[in-house]
Amino acid sequence: MAVRDYIRERFMPHIWCPGCGHGIVMNTLIRAVENLGLRKNDIIMVSGIGCSARITGYLDFHTLHTLHGRALAFATGVKLGRPDLHIIVPMGDGDATAIGGNHFIHAARRNIDMTAIIMNNRIYGMTGGQYSPLSGYGRMATTAPYGNIDQAFDIVELAWSAGATFVARTTTYHAHDMVTILEKAIVHKGFSVVEVLSQCPTYYGRKNKLGDAVEMMKSYQKGTTPIGSNAKKQNPDLVERGIFVQEEKPEYCTEYEKIIQKVKGEKQR
Amino acid sequence: MTISGESLKATSQKKSSKNKIFIEIRRDWCKGCGICVAFCPKKVLELDEHEKSSISNPEACTQCGFCELHCPDMAIELILIQEGTK
Ligand SMILES: Cc1ncc(C[n+]2csc(CCOP(=O)(O)OP(=O)(O)O)c2C)c(N)n1
Ligand code: SF4
Ligand code: SF4
Ligand code: SF4
Numbered sequence: 512m513a514v515r516d517y518i519r520e521r522f523m524p525h526i527w528c529p530g531c532g533h534g535i536v537m538n539t540l541i542r543a544v545e546n547l548g549l550r551k552n553d554i555i556m557v558s559g560i561g562c563s564a565r566i567t568g569y570l571d572f573h574t575l576h577t578l579h580g581r582a583l584a585f586a587t588g589v590k591l592g593r594p595d596l597h598i599i600v601p602m603g604d605g606d607a608t609a610i611g612g613n614h615f616i617h618a619a620r621r622n623i624d625m626t627a628i629i630m631n632n633r634i635y636g637m638t639g640g641q642y643s644p645l646s647g648y649g650r651m652a653t654t655a656p657y658g659n660i661d662q663a664f665d666i667v668e669l670a671w672s673a674g675a676t677f678v679a680r681t682t683t684y685h686a687h688d689m690v691t692i693l694e695k696a697i698v699h700k701g702f703s704v705v706e707v708l709s710q711c712p713t714y715y716g717r718k719n720k721l722g723d724a725v726e727m728m729k730s731y732q733k734g735t736t737p738i739g740s741n742a743k744k745q746n747p748d749l750v751e752r753g754i755f756v757q758e759e760k761p762e763y764c765t766e767y768e769k770i771i772q773k774v775k776g777e778k779q780r
Numbered sequence: 781m782t783i784s785g786e787s788l789k790a791t792s793q794k795k796s797s798k799n800k801i802f803i804e805i806r807r808d809w810c811k812g813c814g815i816c817v818a819f820c821p822k823k824v825l826e827l828d829e830h831e832k833s834s835i836s837n838p839e840a841c842t843q844c845g846f847c848e849l850h851c852p853d854m855a856i857e858l859i860l861i862q863e864g865t866k
C-alpha cells in the first residue's frame with residue numbers, strides 16, 4: 512500500500528508545527544506497519560491527550576483518542592477484549608511519565624502485549640511549554656523561567672526496571688533505525704517501550720535556544736551513539752540508542768486466558 | 781519539472797540503473813521546515829520564495845530516501861518507475 516493509504520487525508524495537513532518531530536514518528540511508524548504487512552484493521556491505536564496524542568486522528572487504523580495520561584488504561588481494556596490485535600499506544604513524555612506514570616510502570620510490570628511509543632520532546636507541547644519529568648535540571652520552560660530544579664527520569668531505565676520486556680531508544684534523526692526498532696517492538700510478545708527523542712522547536716527548542724528543527728535533529732545526530740560504542744566510553748555524556756532489552760516473559764493476556772481455561776475445566780469436572 | 785495543481789514533480793535517474801524515480805512534493809502539505817533541504821546529501825531540494833520545498837537539481841538525486849522518511853508532513857514521495865514501464 513502507498514504510505515498515504517494509511518493516512519486520513521481529509522485531516523491533512525496536520526496541526527503539528529513546522530518541523531515537529533511527532534510528524535517524523537508518524538511517517539516512520541507507517542513504514543514499519545507497511546513493512547510488516549499488517550492490515551489497517553489489525554491495529555488498534557490508543558492515545559491520551561497532547562500534541563503527540565493527535566497522531567490517532569491522522570492514522571487510518573482502529574483508533575481511540577482518550578484522556579491525558581490514561582491511554583494505557585484504555586489500551587489494557589481493549590487488549591483484554593481483543594488479544595488477537597496489535598495495540599500501539601503513542602504518548603507524550605508528560606502523558607506517559609507524569610500524569611500517566613503509574614499506568615506506565617504497571618503496564619510494564621504486567622508485561623501486557625502492546626507497544627508504547629514515547630514521543631519525548633522533554634516538554635508539555637500542547638499546553639504551552641510547561642516542564643515535564645523529562646525536561647532536565649537547569650532547562651527552561653514556561654513554568655521554570657529561572658531554570659528547572661527537577662531531575663529528569665531516564666525512560667529506558669524506568670521501563671526496564673518496571674519490567675518491560677522490550678525497551679529501545681531512538682531519535683527522529685535516526686528514522687531508518689526507528690523503522691526497524693518499531694517493527695521489532697510491534698511483533699514482540701509483551702510490553703514494548705520505544706522512546707523517541709522528538710523535537711519540539713516551538714517550545715523546548717525556543718525556550719532553551721536550541722535552534723530550529725534542523726538544528727535540534729543535528730543535536731540528536733551528534734549527541735547520541737549506538738549502545739556500547741567506543742564513543743560512549745570516551746564521552747559519557749552521549750545518550751545511547753538502540754535496543755536495550757528484548758526478552759521473553761509470561762504475557763498478561765496469555766496468562767489470563769490460561770486462568771479462564773483452567774477454571775472452565777474445573778467446573779466441567 | 782512540472783507543477784500540477786498543488787503538487788510538484790520531477791524525475792531523476794541513477795546512472796547505474798535504468799530505474800527512474802519520481803520525486804513528488806505535495807506543496808499544500810509542506811510547511812517549509814527545511815529538514816529535507818538541510819539533510820539531502822546531494823542538495824537536490826531547496827525552499828522556494830513561498831517557503832515550500834522544491835526540486836532544483838533532480839539529476840543529482842541518489843534515491844537515498846532520507847527526505848521522504850524524515851518529512852514531518854509526509855509531503856515527499858519517491859515513486860519508483862521500473863525499467864520497461866512508463
Ligand atoms: C487530566 C488532564 N490534565 C491536564 C490536561 C492538560 N494537558 C493537555 S496535554 C498536556 C501535556 C502535553 O504534554 P505531553 O504529554 O508531553 O505531550 P506533547 O504535547 O508534548 O506531545 C496537559 C497537561 C488534560 N488534558 N487532562
Ligand atoms: S508545540 Fe511542539 S510538540 Fe506541539 S506541535 Fe508544536 S512543535 Fe510539535
Ligand atoms: S521536510 Fe517536508 S515539510 Fe519540511 S520543507 Fe521538506 S517537504 Fe516541506
Ligand atoms: S532521495 Fe536522497 S538524494 Fe534524493 S532528494 Fe531525497 S534526500 Fe536528496
